[in-house]
Amino acid sequence: MDKILATIVLSFRSLKLHKLRSSLTVLGIIFGVASVITMLAVGEGASAAAQESIRKLGSNNIILDSVKKEDTQENQGNLLSYGITYEDIERIQTNVESIESVARLRLYEGEVRYRENSATAEVIACDPSYFHIQQITLHKGRSLCLVDSRNRNDVCVLDSSLAELLFPYQDPFAHKVNFDGSYYQVVGITQTPEEAKSIKDYKVYIPFSSAVANYGEVTTTVSQGSFQREQVDVHQLIINLSSAEHVYAAYGRLERIMNHGHKIDDYTIKVPIRLLEEAAETERLFSILLGSIAGISLLVGGIGIMNIMLATVSERTKEIGLRRAIGAKKKDIVLQFMTEAIVLSLIGGCIGVLLGITMPYLVTQLFEIETKISTLSVTVAFLISGLTGVIFGSYPAIKSANLKPIDALKDI
Amino acid sequence: MIHLKQIKKSFQVGDQTVHAIRNLNIDIKQGEYVAIMGASGSGKSTLLNILGCLDTPTEGEYHIAGDSAFELNDDQLSAFRGKQIGFVFQSYNLLPQFTVLENIKLPLLYQKDIDQEASHARALDLARLVGLEDRLDHRPTELSGGQQQRVAIARSLINEPLILLADEPTGNLDTKTEQEILDLFDTLNAQGKTIIVVTHEQEVGERAGRMILMRDGLILSDTTSAHG
Numbered sequence: 001m002d003k004i005l006a007t008i009v010l011s012f013r014s015l016k017l018h019k020l021r022s023s024l025t026v027l028g029i030i031f032g033v034a035s036v037i038t039m040l041a042v043g044e045g046a047s048a049a050a051q052e053s054i055r056k057l058g059s060n061n062i063i064l065d066s067v068k069k070e071d072t073q074e075n076q077g078n079l080l081s082y083g084i085t086y087e088d089i090e091r092i093q094t095n096v097e098s099i100e101s102v103a104r105l106r107l108y109e110g111e112v113r114y115r116e117n118s119a120t121a122e123v124i125a126c127d128p129s130y131f132h133i134q135q136i137t138l139h140k141g142r143s144l145c146l147v148d149s150r151n152r153n154d155v156c157v158l159d160s161s162l163a164e165l166l167f168p169y170q171d172p173f174a175h176k177v178n179f180d181g182s183y184y185q186v187v188g189i190t191q192t193p194e195e196a197k198s199i200k201d202y203k204v205y206i207p208f209s210s211a212v213a214n215y216g217e218v219t220t221t222v223s224q225g226s227f228q229r230e231q232v233d234v235h236q237l238i239i240n241l242s243s244a245e246h247v248y249a250a251y252g253r254l255e256r257i258m259n260h261g262h263k264i265d266d267y268t269i270k271v272p273i274r275l276l277e278e279a280a281e282t283e284r285l286f287s288i289l290l291g292s293i294a295g296i297s298l299l300v301g302g303i304g305i306m307n308i309m310l311a312t313v314s315e316r317t318k319e320i321g322l323r324r325a326i327g328a329k330k331k332d333i334v335l336q337f338m339t340e341a342i343v344l345s346l347i348g349g350c351i352g353v354l355l356g357i358t359m360p361y362l363v364t365q366l367f368e369i370e371t372k373i374s375t376l377s378v379t380v381a382f383l384i385s386g387l388t389g390v391i392f393g394s395y396p397a398i399k400s401a402n403l404k405p406i407d408a409l410k411d412i
Numbered sequence: 413m414i415h416l417k418q419i420k421k422s423f424q425v426g427d428q429t430v431h432a433i434r435n436l437n438i439d440i441k442q443g444e445y446v447a448i449m450g451a452s453g454s455g456k457s458t459l460l461n462i463l464g465c466l467d468t469p470t471e472g473e474y475h476i477a478g479d480s481a482f483e484l485n486d487d488q489l490s491a492f493r494g495k496q497i498g499f500v501f502q503s504y505n506l507l508p509q510f511t512v513l514e515n516i517k518l519p520l521l522y523q524k525d526i527d528q529e530a531s532h533a534r535a536l537d538l539a540r541l542v543g544l545e546d547r548l549d550h551r552p553t554e555l556s557g558g559q560q561q562r563v564a565i566a567r568s569l570i571n572e573p574l575i576l577l578a579d580e581p582t583g584n585l586d587t588k589t590e591q592e593i594l595d596l597f598d599t600l601n602a603q604g605k606t607i608i609v610v611t612h613e614q615e616v617g618e619r620a621g622r623m624i625l626m627r628d629g630l631i632l633s634d635t636t637s638a639h640g
Contacts, residue, residue, distance in 0.1 A: 003521075006521065010510075010521075013509045013510065014509050016509070017508060017509045318503075318505060319505075319507055321505075322499075322501075322505040322507075323518075323522075324466075324490065324493075325464070325466060325493060325499045326493065326494055326499065326518060326519040326522065326567070326568075327490055327491060327493050327494015327495065327519055327522035327523065327571070328490060328494075328521075328522045329486070329487045329490040329491070329522070330486060330487070330490075331487075332490075332521075332522055405466045406461050406466045406467050409466070409501070409505075
């Protein structure tokens with residue numbers, strides 16, 4: 001043990017003799033290790049962000065969206081009718097197995113007002129099940145319930161940032177907010193997630209049935225002097241299945257049902273779990289790509305070490321000869337040069353790890369890209385740097401040990 | 413103590429076989445001070461390498477302190493050199509990254525089971541013996557040639573070897589320093605150390621008690637002087 005420690009200390013001394021050369025060699029490893037950690041952190045961060053947004057959609061869910069197509073036919077009186085219909089939903093509910101619940105959505109956007117305070121918000125008309133399916137957490141009050149649905153109550157749930165904006169001083173629960181001519185009693189306030197606060201993405205939830213009652217089945221928009229009337233029963237339908245394993249079977253059924261009822265593709269089917277799997281696959285490929293780019297820089301660093309060690313060996317042939325003359329065995333010489341190579345690469349590894357931990361932080365600060373440093377990548381990068389020393393140090397070390405003592409001593 | 417019998421050494425240089433040592437028989441007793449002399453190409457350096465177990469002859473027997481040197485493998489030879497032979501080279505061969513004291517102690521690195529305190533004390537004694545006790549923390553580059561050679565001598569003695577082998581030890585030194593080094597050899601020999609010096613300088617050879625003159629791989633003369 002003492003001997004190993006002594007060898008390490010002595011190798012430090014030898015490396016110190018050529019400070020510039022040693023530091024340039026170390027530089028290769030530093031960048032190699034740092035780039036491995038940084039690249040993987042960027043890759044990991046990107047996929048973590050993607051996976052998080054997909055996970056929010058829910059892995060048990062299948063989401064249907066109504067889509068307006070260019071070739072959607074207008075029938076009588078400029079009425080444009082497309083998308084998911086009530087009949088579709090009925091057929092889905094009777095024919096698809098393992099459905100836990102469904103949530104119908106109509107999406108509006110417009111000005112939500114309380115007295116002089118107003119904001120542009122997304123108004124989501126939904127079934128009460130939506131709150132459960134999307135795991136929306138309530139900050140205060142209650143969520144929409146079946147009674148609201150049945151009685152078409154004009155009630156609403158606001159997200160907390162909108163509630164703060166509309167009711168800076170008042171108690172929201174004592175008041176009603178106005179949207180498109182109807183007044184809705186505030187019954188609940190949701191918890192706005194931290195990351196959503198800055199985006200000013202205001203949301204209001206009202207019962208689906210109330211929206212139908214208040215705004216009818218047909219929406220009329222005026223554009224370029226002509227009326228355009230649209231009829232969309234449901235903008236979005238979220239089907240919540242009892243477990244993720246039923247998703248693919250349900251998806252197959254769903255495709256057949258929708259295909260049967262629609263001549264054109266005026267809807268899309270989103271399967272979050274499939275997206276999640278695709279994202280995981282993409283992430284894997286991405287990590288392999290980034291990892292191999294970084295691996296190449298480590299390889300280059302390793303070749304740098306070998307190059308320097310070879311130069312060192314030929315420069316120190318006399319030292320090798322002397323050491324052999326005063327009693328060093330071949331394995332002592334191998335050990336000495338290996339230790340030097342490993343010490344070099346581990347110094348590079350240590351600095352590289354420090355740099356590799358700092359870089360993702362800077363990337364996040366400068367480019368606002370989410371990064372995630374994994375302990376695994378740090379460990380692996382560090383171990384690889386050590387391994388680089390072993391691999392690329394061994395050839396010069398063995399070469400030096402195989403020198404004949406007299407030949408080594410003759411060398412000037 | 414040293415017993416060389418019918419030593420032959422030849423090299424292959426291109427198509428030609430060069431006989432560096434043709435047929436050599438030498439016996440050296442403990443405590444002897446021997447100078448091996450000859451012009452370059454006389455085979456004296458080859459002989460030194462064989463004596464120092466750095467090289468093996470093509471033929472012959474070499475017994476040193478009862479061991480047959482040619483029956484040892486590479487590792488055993490290393491161990492043997494480390495323990496029994498102290499080398500002093502013409503160009504000192506000190507390691508620039510280490511201090512004087514560290515250079516003196518370098519051979520200890522390859523010895524097993526060393527008493528750290530005792531060997532440290534011995535290193536200090538040797539530094540005192542060669543007159544460098546106040547230069548222990550200096551680097552070799554900060555020393556004169558003579559001083560560097562003294563460090564090398566101290567280093568060669570740290571493991572208390574049977575023989576001290578010196579290859580042109582004063583070749584790089586001026587006359588005054590040469591005398592100092594040779595005085596040091598005299599002192600060591602007086603203390604009972606067996607010393608073998610290879611040189612082509614007459615004055616250096618004459619300091620030894622026994623002079624072996626070589627030419628063309630053969631011993632030309634082997635004379636023991638009166639005072640030796």
